[in-house]
């Protein structure tokens with residue numbers, strides 16, 4: 001249920017750190033996701049298709065699963 | 080033949096916590112909290128978070144501790160009113176549908192709540208065993224409350240809350256005789272997710288049979304109160320230590 005808030009959080013984090021400057025489209029986001037992160041990866045992928053920032057609406061989310069509780073943005077692939 | 084040139088994508092290395100912006104606000108909250116020991120209470124709706132506060136606050140008050148409470152609910156200020164009745168400053172965050180508190184909501188509330196002298200701040204999160212686990216509020220610890228009526232498999236089914244918490248309070252133990260839920264199994268399952276959990280078994284109602292004479296609280300509740308007192312003491316000592324070290328240029 002909170003995956004939409006997490007998607008917004010990811011976009012805020014990318015924007016506020018300048019990673020979206022001059023970017024017209026985000027094609028893929030690589031995320032490390034811990035098994036105790038409390039995040040449902042299908043919902044999170046779905047959330048990006050519906051956020052207001054249209055640059056993310058076609059983004060494919062590539063999850064690398066691990067054992068901890070982290071949610072880390074590793075890389076983004078952009079135009 | 081026309082060749083379709085595929086546009087190359089740029090790869091940008093980011094390597095950042097996905098909720099970095101929330102983390103930054105949580106860090107600001109931590110500074111504002113100052114010396115107060117802050118507990119973020121997590122649970123499903125109705126496990127007894129507010130009842131637990133009603134039971135433990137008078138004990139901590141008797142011990143001379145000053146407290147403040149931030150209440151989070153989807154709607155109403157009913158829980159704030161329950162805390163008001165205890166004579167402790169409380170602020171109600173109404174999320175209007177959002178299933179969790181985030182650092183910004185707590186930050187907004189801090190200007191409107193008297194926390195200046197607080198030794199302890201309890202944040203009662205929105206009742207939900209999943210979503211609140213993802214958002215750091217700047218707290219010192221998370222404490223998860225599980226009532227025995229929820230069943231002994233819940234630590235396995237909803238592991239994030241148990242993994243991230245320092246304390247597990249197993250509440251409504253007075254109802255165990257009526258249930259198939261097994262206390263030992265709750266503990267075993269919770270420890271299998273997080274072996275470092277500090278566990279307190281509590282009941283907020285009835286005079287429990289192991290209640291020490293003259294107290295309306297059971298051993299588990301007094302144990303939790305003791306844990307809070309000790310945590311306040313050690314946080315103060317830690318901050319003083321850091322302050323001294325800085326003063327000496329260490």
Ligand SMILES: Nc1nc2c(ncn2[C@@H]2O[C@H](COP(=O)(O)OP(=O)(O)O)[C@@H](O)[C@H]2O)c(=O)[nH]1
Pocket residue numbers: 122123124125126127128129130131206250251252253254281282283284
């Ligand atoms: N039998 C029993 N009922 C309890 C106990 N703690 C809370 N309750 C009841 O559980 C319901 C929910 O309690 P509340 O404190 O509002 O839960 P919250 O939603 O987690 O804040 C209320 O009807 C309480 O009276 C307990 O230890 N034993």
Ligand SMILES: [Mg+2]
Pocket residue numbers: 128129130158203
């Ligand atoms: Mg409540």
